[in-house]
Amino acid sequence: xxxxxxxxxxxxxxxxxxxxxxxxxxxxxxxxxxxxxxxxxxxxxxxxxxxxxxxxxxxxxxxxxxxxxxxxxxxxxxxxxxxxxxxxxxxxxxxxxxxxxxxxxxxxxxxxxxxxxxxxxxxxxxxxxxxxxxxxxxxxxxxxxxxxxxxxxxxxxxxxxxxxxxxxxxxxxxxxxxxxxxxxxxxxxxxxxxxxxxxxxxxxxxxxxxxxxxxxxxxxxxxxxxxxxxxxxxxxxxxxxxxxxxxxxxxxxxxxxxxxxxxxxxxxxxxxxxxxxxxxxxxxxxxxxxxxxxxxxxxxxxxxxxxxxxxxxxxxxxxxxxxxxxxxxxxxxxxxxxxxxxxxxxxxxxxxxxxxxxxxxxxxxxxxxxxxxxxxxxxxxxxxxxxxxxxxxxxxxxxxxxxxxxxxxxxxxxxxxxxxxxxxxxxxx
Amino acid sequence: xxxxxxxxxxxxxxxxxxxxxxxxxxxxxxxxxxxxxxxxxxxxxxxxxxxxxxxxxxxxxxxxxxxxxxxxxxxxxxxxxxxxxxxxxxxxxxxxxxxxxxxxxxxxxxxxxxxxxxxxxxxxxxxxxxxxxxxxxxxxxxxxxxxxxxxxxxxxxxxxxxxxxxxxxxxxxxxxxxxxxxxxxxxxxxxxxxxxxxxxxxxxxxxxxxxxxxxxxxxxxxxxxxxxxxxxxxxxxxxxxxxxxxxxxxx
Ligand SMILES: Nc1ncnc2c1ncn2[C@@H]1O[C@H](COP(=O)(O)OP(=O)(O)O)[C@@H](O)[C@H]1O
Ligand SMILES: [Mg+2]
Numbered sequence: 001x002x003x004x005x006x007x008x009x010x011x012x013x014x015x016x017x018x019x020x021x022x023x024x025x026x027x028x029x030x031x032x033x034x035x036x037x038x039x040x041x042x043x044x045x046x047x048x049x050x051x052x053x054x055x056x057x058x059x060x061x062x063x064x065x066x067x068x069x070x071x072x073x074x075x076x077x078x079x080x081x082x083x084x085x086x087x088x089x090x091x092x093x094x095x096x097x098x099x100x101x102x103x104x105x106x107x108x109x110x111x112x113x114x115x116x117x118x119x120x121x122x123x124x125x126x127x128x129x130x131x132x133x134x135x136x137x138x139x140x141x142x143x144x145x146x147x148x149x150x151x152x153x154x155x156x157x158x159x160x161x162x163x164x165x166x167x168x169x170x171x172x173x174x175x176x177x178x179x180x181x182x183x184x185x186x187x188x189x190x191x192x193x194x195x196x197x198x199x200x201x202x203x204x205x206x207x208x209x210x211x212x213x214x215x216x217x218x219x220x221x222x223x224x225x226x227x228x229x230x231x232x233x234x235x236x237x238x239x240x241x242x243x244x245x246x247x248x249x250x251x252x253x254x255x256x257x258x259x260x261x262x263x264x265x266x267x268x269x270x271x272x273x274x275x276x277x278x279x280x281x282x283x284x285x286x287x288x289x290x291x292x293x294x295x296x297x298x299x300x301x302x303x304x305x306x307x308x309x310x311x312x313x314x315x316x317x318x319x320x321x322x323x324x325x326x327x328x329x330x331x332x333x334x335x336x337x338x339x340x341x342x343x344x345x346x347x348x349x350x351x352x353x354x355x356x357x358x359x360x361x362x363x364x365x366x367x368x369x370x371x372x373x374x375x376x377x378x379x380x381x382x383x384x385x386x387x388x389x390x391x392x393x394x395x396x397x398x399x400x401x402x403x404x405x406x407x408x409x410x411x412x413x414x415x416x417x418x419x420x421x422x423x424x425x426x427x428x429x
Numbered sequence: 430x431x432x433x434x435x436x437x438x439x440x441x442x443x444x445x446x447x448x449x450x451x452x453x454x455x456x457x458x459x460x461x462x463x464x465x466x467x468x469x470x471x472x473x474x475x476x477x478x479x480x481x482x483x484x485x486x487x488x489x490x491x492x493x494x495x496x497x498x499x500x501x502x503x504x505x506x507x508x509x510x511x512x513x514x515x516x517x518x519x520x521x522x523x524x525x526x527x528x529x530x531x532x533x534x535x536x537x538x539x540x541x542x543x544x545x546x547x548x549x550x551x552x553x554x555x556x557x558x559x560x561x562x563x564x565x566x567x568x569x570x571x572x573x574x575x576x577x578x579x580x581x582x583x584x585x586x587x588x589x590x591x592x593x594x595x596x597x598x599x600x601x602x603x604x605x606x607x608x609x610x611x612x613x614x615x616x617x618x619x620x621x622x623x624x625x626x627x628x629x630x631x632x633x634x635x636x637x638x639x640x641x642x643x644x645x646x647x648x649x650x651x652x653x654x655x656x657x658x659x660x661x662x663x664x665x666x667x668x669x670x671x672x673x674x675x676x677x678x679x680x
Contacts, residue, residue, distance in 0.1 A: 375482070380519035380573075381529070383479050384589060385507035385537035394532065398523025398572075 008043035011061050012141075015044060018063035019149045019180075027124040028116035035128050035147035042139040051138055054318040054350040055260055055289040060142060060234045065204030067175045068230035071255070075422050077169070078198040078224035079415055084167040085109075087154055091172060092179020092202050094152050098171075106160025107193070112153035112182060123155045126184050130210040130238035134264040138293060143236040143262070146208040150182030158191040158217075170199030172228055177202035183209045187217035187245075194409065197223035200256075205233040215242040215269055221249040222412050224419055225259065229285065232258040243269030243298070250407045252416050253280040253288055254423050260289040267294070267301040267329075277306040277406035279416075281396075281423055282315030282347075289318035290338075296329040296359075305336040308403040310396050311347035322354040325362050332357075334364035341399045342372055343392075393424045430628045431455040431478075431597050436489035438470075438477050438653075447473045449653035450489065455597070460629040462639055462664060465650035466672050471632045472516055474650075475601045479513040480506050493597055507533075508540035512595035514586040516602045516632075521573040526585070529573050530555060530592055537593060558591045562618050580611035587618040598622070599630045604638035616641030636668035649675055 004012075016039075021032055045057040059066060087109070088098035094111055102109040115123040128147040134140055156166060168183070179202035187193055191214075201207070213219050225233070233256065239247050253259055265274045280288045294303045309317035319338035340349030349370040357364060373395055381391035397420060404420075407413040431453070438448035447470050455461050463471055477484050478491055480503035491498045493509055501509065521529070535545040546554070559569060562584045574582050583603050590598055600619070604612050619629065619642050631642060639647075639661065647663040648655045651672065656679045657663065666675065 374521075376519050377521045379481050379503060380515070380521065381533075382503035383481075383507055383513055383515075384529070384533035384593065385504050385540065386533050387504045387536060387540075388502070390532065390536060391504075394524050394529070395521070398521065401523040 004043045005046070008046055011046070012039065012043045014063050015061055015145070021149055022151055024116060026116065026119055027121070028127065031128040032148045034132070035144045038132065038135060039141055039144040039148060042135070042141045042144070044141050044145070051291060051320055054320070054352070055258075055287065059232055059258055060204070060206070060260065065176060065178045065232065066230070068172075068203035068228055068232070069175060070172060071228045073227050073422070073426070078419055079167055079196050079412065081415060082165060082167070082196070082411060084165045084196060086167050086169055088169045088171065089152065089179070089181065089201070091174045091177035092152060092181055092205065094154070105163055106158065106191070107162045107166070108157045109166065110155050112150065112155055112184075115155045122157055122186060123184050126186055126210055126212055127182070130212065130240055131208060131236070133240075133266065134236075134238045140236060140262060140264070142206055142234045143208050143238070146180055146182055146206050146236070150180045150208070153182040153184070155184040156193070157186045157188065158193040159188045161192045162194065165194035165196050167196040167198070170197070170201035170205070172200040172202055172231065175203060177204070179205045179207070181205070181207045185209070185211045185219065187211070187213045187219050189214045190216040192218040194220040194222070196412070198226070200226060200228040200231045201233065203231060205231070205235070207233070207235045209235070209237045211237065211239040211247065213239065213241050213245040213247055216244050217242065218246040219248070220408060222407055222416070223251045224416065225251055225253040225256070227255045229255045229257070231256045234260045235262070237263045239265045239274070241265065241267050241269060241272040241274060244271045245269060246273045248275045248406065248408065249277070250403070250416070251278045252419060253278065254419070255283070255286065256288070257285055258287045260291065262291045263293070265294045265303070267296050267298055267303065270298045270300055272298065272301045274302070275304040275306075275406055277304075277403045278308070279400045279403040279420070280309045280317060281420065282309070282311050282317065283427065284313040284315060286311070286315040287318070288316070290321070292321040294323050294334070296323070296325045296332045296334065298329060300331040301329065302333040303335070304406070305338070306403045306406055307338040308400050309340040309349060310343065310399065311340055311349065312343035314346040316347070317349045318351070319368065320352040321366070322356065323364055323366070325357040325359050325364065327358040329359045330361040332359060332362040332364065334362065336366035337402070338368045339399070340370040341396065342370055389428050393421070393428070396424060397421070430457045430494055431630070432490070432492045434490045436474075436477070436491055437487045438473060438484050439487055441483050441485045447653050448477070451653070451655055453648065453655060455628045455630055457596070457628050458625040459645045460623070460631060460642060461646045461648065462631045462633060462644040463648045463650050464633060464664060464667050469650045470653040471650055472601055475513050475599045475632065478599060479503060479511065504536065504540070507593070507595070508537045510596035512590050512593055512598045514583075514590060514598070514600040514603050516605070518574050518582040518586055520575045522575050524573050526571055526573050527555070527569045530589060533589070534592055555592060559588055561621065562588050562614055564588055579606040580608065583607060583615055584611065584618070587615055591618060591622060596627050597630070598627065599632070601632045602634065604633055604635060612638060613641060636664050639664045651676055
């Protein structure tokens with residue numbers, strides 16, 4: 001083990017001192033101890049780490065969060081029109097009163113603490129397991145911290161086709177809340193689930209979602225990450241895909257001082273499909289980082305990464321995306337695109353696209369661009385009578401379309417589009 | 430309707446004079462044609478009238494029914510009734526043709542203080558006009574001009590003109606690159622809009638289009654000026670003898 005730099009160790013211990021590791025024995029306690037050991041080995045992230053050069057982790061590491069003012073956009077909550085099972089968290093704490101009854105055909109939903117209290121539970125084989133696998137080759141210390149210290153979360157096991165989506169709703173009520181949430185989803189063979197997430201969650205959020213999709217299973221995930229301007233978040237999704245399984249995740253992010261979304265996917269069964277997409281809109285004090293790592297470890301798998309960012313008034317967007325094709329993962333079809341639309345000269349896009357391929361019969365492509373509004377298109381629209389602001393909004397939505405098209409469900413895609421339009425409209429007034 | 434007086438235009442970025450004093454008056458109910466060699470400034474004239482950036486007007490004026498065009502934003506000119514069918518229509522990936530047209534129609538109505546068209550009214554209107562131009566539902570759904578053939582792009586321009594009902598229509602080489610059938614469709618589309626309250630300025634290289642859209646006045650443009658003006662017979666002269674004779678005669 002390499003000796004950690006003194007500063008890193010100090011930051012890590014300071015954070016740990018401020019945390020309360022949940023009590024209780026059994027498998028969960030062991031998983032927490034192991035996670036703690038992982039964290040102590042790598043230490044919390046620092047600017048010098050290879051995947052933290054573009055994003056400063058200081059505010060995510062700090063023992064206490066910076067306060068974040070509450071913001072009411074005065075519009076209906078995302079997915080309100082979707083018939084869904086609501087699971088509500090207030091500042092990172094499950095709220096049974098506000099939540100729906102958690103029973104639904106073909107699906108078991110429990111609170112993490114309930115699962116942890118039982119000696120024998122399927123969650124034992126998933127909690128911290130995918131997170132631990134995801135620590136190599138790139139350490140993800142904030143995720144290890146999460147496994148060690150998560151105070152709440154939900155565990156979901158799907159055995160059939162879930163009749164309606166499960167929606168995790170994160171309300172933010174306290175300006176100083178610091179939430180650490182850890183969810184598990186196990187999609188059994190041939191089962192299907194759509195998971196929705198929305199809400200600012202807390203002043204600072206550290207969230208891990210581990211998703212295990214068995215052979216032939218399908219997991220669809222759409223989240224609307226908003227909307228409080230001063231919130232900060234570090235989220236991780238760790239997914240493992242079995243044969244012929246499907247994993248599709250889309251994230252809309254608007255506002256927020258700092259968001260780091262990491263997605264780590266392992267395609268372990270042949271013919272599996274993984275799509276990850278994101279649309280982010282930032283105005284001024286906004287730093288948004290998508291870090292994606294997809295490992296192909298089986299034949300004939302497909303992966304797609306589609307990330308689009310619209311940045312203005314000094315907003316910063318980061319994309320770090322990797323496709324790793326392991327030896328033997330023949331017939332891999334990997335695609336990655338990351339693009340930013342910069343609405344002014346003050347905004348910035350930093351991209352680190354990577355391919356690492358150890359198989360010879362694969363198709364992998366990646367592209368990254370950043371550019372301004374197409375003035376020719378702008379003039380064409382205006383010459384037809386569309387005012388400048390409206391024309392710009394049309395072009396912004398057109399730019400984001402490829403990412404939004406990644407959402408399979410039309411009603412949910414329309415809802416996301418409506419959010420986008422509302423966000424743009426608020427900036428026109 | 431359209432009054433252009435001694436219009437001089439240079440490029441904003443470099444010291445290059447393109448229009449060197451254009452004078453042109455187009456009355457309501459008439460069709461004017463502009464012909465002229467490549468590079469004589471025809472597209473520049475149409476862009477300057479429509480309000481494209483990159484040009485600087487150094488002298489002269491252009492008014493539409495008395496209103497100073499050069500002071501207006503492009504969208505204001507459109508709302509005031511000016512329409513330019515582009516020589517090279519622009520592709521806009523991600524924006525549906527239908528969405529684009531509906532946004533444009535309603536933006537203009539709003540600017541003029543009129544009620545917006547309902548989805549139903551709009552659909553009825555666009556279906557009728559599109560079928561006349563042989564534009565099918567599929568083309569309306571596709572992103573603006575993306576993957577359209579040359580002829581489809583030009584027909585799409587005429588569809589926009591038909592939906593927007595402008596009073597001053599400028600067509601910049603709408604016939605170039607069209608086969609005979611497509612040109613007839615375009616000409617029919619234009620003729621269907623001919624009206625006492627509306628005027629056309631048709632930029633073309635070919636007599637062919639003018640056989641279908643009969644002009645009242647024909648202008649020859651060269652070197653950034655209108656060098657000769659006449660009746661329809663002037664277009665025939667160009668067709669038969671090219672520009673050389675005319676340019677020599679005015680030189
Ligand atoms: N944006 C521009 N940049 C450089 N040159 C231009 C630009 N626009 C027009 N020109 C020049 O101005 C002249 C007139 O061009 P244009 O108006 O396109 O002529 P036409 O339409 O009659 O063929 C040409 O010499 C052309 O190269
Ligand atoms: Mg031209």
